[in-house]
Amino acid sequence: MVWVPALIEVGLGTLALGPFLIHRLSVGRWRKNRPAYPPGNADSTALPITVLLPVWNEALVIEQKLDNLAKQNGPSVNLLIIDSASTDSTLNLARQWLEQHPKVFEHSQIIEMETRLGKSRAVQIALEALEEQNFAGLVCMTDADAQLPTHGLERLSGWFLDPTIGAVGAAAQRLGGLAQEGAHRSMFELLREGESAKDSTPFLEGSFMMWRSSAFKAHQLYTTANADDAQIATQVRLNGLRSIHDCEVKFQDIAPSTPEGQARQKIRRAQGLQRLLLRHRKQWWNRRLGNFAMILRREAHFHLVAPLLMAGVGATAILRWGTVMWIGMPNGELALLHGGLAIMELFGLTAWALHRNGMRLPGLASFGAILTGFEHLLAAMWTSFRGRSLHMWDQHTDTRRLASKRNK
Numbered sequence: 001m002v003w004v005p006a007l008i009e010v011g012l013g014t015l016a017l018g019p020f021l022i023h024r025l026s027v028g029r030w031r032k033n034r035p036a037y038p039p040g041n042a043d044s045t046a047l048p049i050t051v052l053l054p055v056w057n058e059a060l061v062i063e064q065k066l067d068n069l070a071k072q073n074g075p076s077v078n079l080l081i082i083d084s085a086s087t088d089s090t091l092n093l094a095r096q097w098l099e100q101h102p103k104v105f106e107h108s109q110i111i112e113m114e115t116r117l118g119k120s121r122a123v124q125i126a127l128e129a130l131e132e133q134n135f136a137g138l139v140c141m142t143d144a145d146a147q148l149p150t151h152g153l154e155r156l157s158g159w160f161l162d163p164t165i166g167a168v169g170a171a172a173q174r175l176g177g178l179a180q181e182g183a184h185r186s187m188f189e190l191l192r193e194g195e196s197a198k199d200s201t202p203f204l205e206g207s208f209m210m211w212r213s214s215a216f217k218a219h220q221l222y223t224t225a226n227a228d229d230a231q232i233a234t235q236v237r238l239n240g241l242r243s244i245h246d247c248e249v250k251f252q253d254i255a256p257s258t259p260e261g262q263a264r265q266k267i268r269r270a271q272g273l274q275r276l277l278l279r280h281r282k283q284w285w286n287r288r289l290g291n292f293a294m295i296l297r298r299e300a301h302f303h304l305v306a307p308l309l310m311a312g313v314g315a316t317a318i319l320r321w322g323t324v325m326w327i328g329m330p331n332g333e334l335a336l337l338h339g340g341l342a343i344m345e346l347f348g349l350t351a352w353a354l355h356r357n358g359m360r361l362p363g364l365a366s367f368g369a370i371l372t373g374f375e376h377l378l379a380a381m382w383t384s385f386r387g388r389s390l391h392m393w394d395q396h397t398d399t400r401r402l403a404s405k406r407n408k
Contacts (some may be wrong), residue, residue: 004335009313016309020370021302034197037383038246040161042074042154048106048137049077050130054122055293056084058095058144062127065144066097073250074154076106077140106403118391120221120228125219139213140231145209147252155249156210157323166215166241167233169204170249187369192245199291202299203234203273208251215241222279226391227272234276237292238283246250247264259357263376269391270373270380274303309376317345 042046051069055062068334069079079098081092092109098108111129123141130139138157142148149155152170159168171189195201206229215236221232232241256262277300283289284297320338324330330338347364347372354361355368356375383390 003337005316005323006334006341007262009268009316009320009341010332012309012312012316016306016313017370019298020305021307023191023298024304026198027191030194031190032145032197033128034193034247036248037294038158038161039159043139045157045160047157047160047212047262048135049075050121050135050139051077051079051105051139051153051294052123052126052139052141053079053081053144054119054126054141055086055090055094055144055353056116056122056251057085057086057088058090059088060091061145063092063097064147065142066094066101068103069142070101070154071150072148072323073151074157076104079105079108080126080130081108081110082346083110083112084119084122092339116392118223118226119232120226121139121223122389123217123222123228124221126181127216127221130213131218135213137213138210140208140210141208141232142209143253145192145253148208149249149251152208152251153210156208156246159244160210160212161248161369164242165244166236166239167204167243168208169201169209169210169229169233170244170251171245172205173250174255175252187366189247193247195295196242196244199295200237201228201245202234202237202243202292202296203230204243204245205229205251206232207251207253209233211236211243212241215239222275224389224391225275226268226273227276228275234280234296237289238280247347251290263356263379264372264393266376267379267383268393270303270377271384273299274377274384277303281306288333303377306313307374307381308372310374311378317341335346344391366381 024347033049052200053069063117069077081094087254092113094110098105109129111126113125125138138160140153140156148170153242156168160347171192172185174185188367192201194204209229209232210378216239220231220235223233236243256265277296280296281300281335284293284300286293289296320341324338329335348367351364351368352375356366380390
């Protein structure tokens with residue numbers, strides 16, 4: 001009887017992890033063809049830039065953020081702040097800073113929301129305002145706690161000299177946080193690079209990304225879900241232009257400093273990506289999208305199918321051990337099969353336990369990141385099943401406190 005759950009466990013594990021290996025090998029080949037530099041710069045593209053800055057209770061970091069934007073190389077830009085009904089001094093500090101630095105931005109505007117409705121709705125309101133103003137240029141969205149490199153706006157805008165590119169995102173350089181974040185981030189960056197080189201990546205970092213105003217319209221944003229950055233990146237590609245990741249431009253932000261904080265952040269993000277992929281499920285097999293349809297299918301497997309398969313692996317492992325305890329240890333080849341699976345299970349459990357508790361060991365980090373990712377994806381599925389949306393969330397106060405001390 002041991003061989004039945006053992007074979008099911010092996011089969012489910014292969015179905016869950018096999019596509020990861022295939023995609024990892026694929027992106028390794030694809031990223032060799034990625035361009036090293038954008039074809040132009042801010043001057044050559046000659047497109048006006050509006051910086052979209054969504055804020056909510058950002059008093060600790062808003063002045064630091066505006067100082068950072070003031071140091072950007074390249075031409076002057078417009079600034080559009082959308083405030084989600086802050087209850088602290090965010091807006092007062094922003095207005096004071098703008099009064100003291102009247103020449104930093106070509107034009108500045110602050111939109112105040114009466115009630116907090118989530119970041120996605122705030123972004124939509126800001127984009128609707130730009131559309132009413134007939135803005136035709138580049139929109140750069142950035143978070144209040146993200147510090148951009150001085151060449152950041154200039155570099156990202158240079159990609160738009162290529163008429164096929166509709167959106168570009170930068171890479172995250174997370175400060176603080178736990179040791180395992182590096183493994184997760186390295187794997188994420190690798191996938192985005194490869195997907196961009198092959199066609200487009202459906203996921204970009206909303207902390208620092210840029211897109212053509214004509215490539216995405218405000219009504220295309222699903223406001224009762226989060227992952228607004230991935231929504232924009234995916235829709236830009238569905239609208240006919242490419243969404244790419246620039247691994248050479250790195251913004252800095254602060255990662256949550258506790259395992260609980262990181263888990264909360266990743267579960268929220270996971271739910272947004274899952275809901276995005278489900279909404280676009282008809283595009284997984286759309287031949288018109290070419291390679292992007294393949295990328296969507298694989299990402300759908302990673303975010304929706306593989307976590308359920310791995311849950312099945314865990315259930316059949318428990319069943320196998322229960323069978324062994326009931327009928328005794330098998331002999332011969334079944335003993336070897338059971339022993340081999342036991343070793344792999346111990347390896348997996350160790351990698352998962354170390355990673356989720358902020359510890360990192362060579363050889364275990366990447367696998368631990370994958371298994372912990374499955375845990376967060378399953379938690380996000382359960383949250384959605386219960387009818388709870390995470391598009392409204394409590395701020396990570398520890399990251400804001402640390403960010404406010406970053407340059408002091």
